[in-house]
Amino acid sequence: MNIFQKYSAILLLSMNLSVGVVAAECDKTNLAVQVLGSGGPIADDERASSGYLIWHNNKSIALVDMGGGVFQRFGEAQGKIEDLELIGITHFHTDHVADLPALLKSGFFINRKDSLLISGPAGGSRFPGLIEFMDALFNPKSGAFRYLSGYLSGKGGLFKTELLEVDNKSEQPTSVLKEDGLKVSSVGVNHWAIPTVGYLVEINGKKIAFSGDQNGDNPAFLKLIQGADILFMAHAVPEKADRVAGRLHASPSVIGKLANEAKVKRLVLSHFMKRSLDTLDENIKIIEKNYSGIIELAEDLECFNLN
Numbered sequence: 265m266n267i268f269q270k271y272s273a274i275l276l277l278s279m280n281l282s283v284g285v286v287a288a289e290c291d292k293t294n295l296a297v298q299v300l301g302s303g304g305p306i307a308d309d310e311r312a313s314s315g316y317l318i319w320h321n322n323k324s325i326a327l328v329d330m331g332g333g334v335f336q337r338f339g340e341a342q343g344k345i346e347d348l349e350l351i352g353i354t355h356f357h358t359d360h361v362a363d364l365p366a367l368l369k370s371g372f373f374i375n376r377k378d379s380l381l382i383s384g385p386a387g388g389s390r391f392p393g394l395i396e397f398m399d400a401l402f403n404p405k406s407g408a409f410r411y412l413s414g415y416l417s418g419k420g421g422l423f424k425t426e427l428l429e430v431d432n433k434s435e436q437p438t439s440v441l442k443e444d445g446l447k448v449s450s451v452g453v454n455h456w457a458i459p460t461v462g463y464l465v466e467i468n469g470k471k472i473a474f475s476g477d478q479n480g481d482n483p484a485f486l487k488l489i490q491g492a493d494i495l496f497m498a499h500a501v502p503e504k505a506d507r508v509a510g511r512l513h514a515s516p517s518v519i520g521k522l523a524n525e526a527k528v529k530r531l532v533l534s535h536f537m538k539r540s541l542d543t544l545d546e547n548i549k550i551i552e553k554n555y556s557g558i559i560e561l562a563e564d565l566e567c568f569n570l571n
């Protein structure tokens with residue numbers, strides 16, 4: 265029995281279908297998180313980069329991250345731009361945001377009228393904040409995609425985006441969205457010098473947490489996600505990571521401790537890279553030493569049902 269058969273509850277995987285094309289039974293009518301991208305920044309793993317889609321009452325209501333390949337997976341998942349209430353970006357590494365302009369452009373053809381809320385971190389070090397990032401894309405004079413400047417102004421038949429920057433240095437979570445039984449909060453996480461935030465989505469009495477990329481040492485995030493029903497956690501490095509990778513990402517032992525201290529019920533490992541997949545069996549054993557809850561492994565298009 266291989267590692268995915270052992271830890272993933274998905275029957276399709278045990279049938280040896282290839283990674284990246286399986287679509288698990290998805291309880292879209294109730295509440296589910298569908299993984300749109302379970303990979304990292306390298307195009308060697310048949311996985312899209314980071315992206316997660318939340319389904320509620322048959323609607324694709326929120327997206328967390330839009331890394332390369334997520335544009336295609338969003339279509340494969342049959343997500344609808346007109347149903348989105350939020351796109352939450354964790355940080356401005358390409359594997360978390362590169363497909364955002366492509367998805368917005370796609371929205372032109374479905375004629376969405378309502379504005380769309382996008383959240384992301386404020387800027388810092390060599391990275392822009394959300395507002396500067398969007399300006400670099402869509403500024404009418406200098407933006408790379410200036411022909412789509414209507415996404416900033418709401419003109420030209422394009423829907424307007426509402427931009428909300430999260431202060432990633434604050435210990436207090438930012439309230440991103442609160443409406444109709446849906447509450448989204450965000451707080452900074454430590455991804456070395458890259459301004460990064462994690463998210464907690466509360467809906468239907470369930471708490472869904474997204475780690476973003478992080479080294480796992482921010483107590484404010486630990487506090488925010490206490491008792492979460494499910495945590496989607498980046499697993500990008502093995503236990504013995506080099507110094508740089510170790511500053512950027514949580515090791516398996518740190519992941520296990522974080523999940524344990526946060527008392528999350530289910531831990532979904534995602535954002536795999538070759539270096540974490542190569543020793544996955546060993547990594548999971550290390551996590552299990554620190555965390556006794558349910559451990560699951562993300563695949564592109566896989567659904568994690570919450571009812």
Ligand SMILES: [Zn+2]
Pocket residue numbers: 355357455458477
């Ligand atoms: Zn990153």
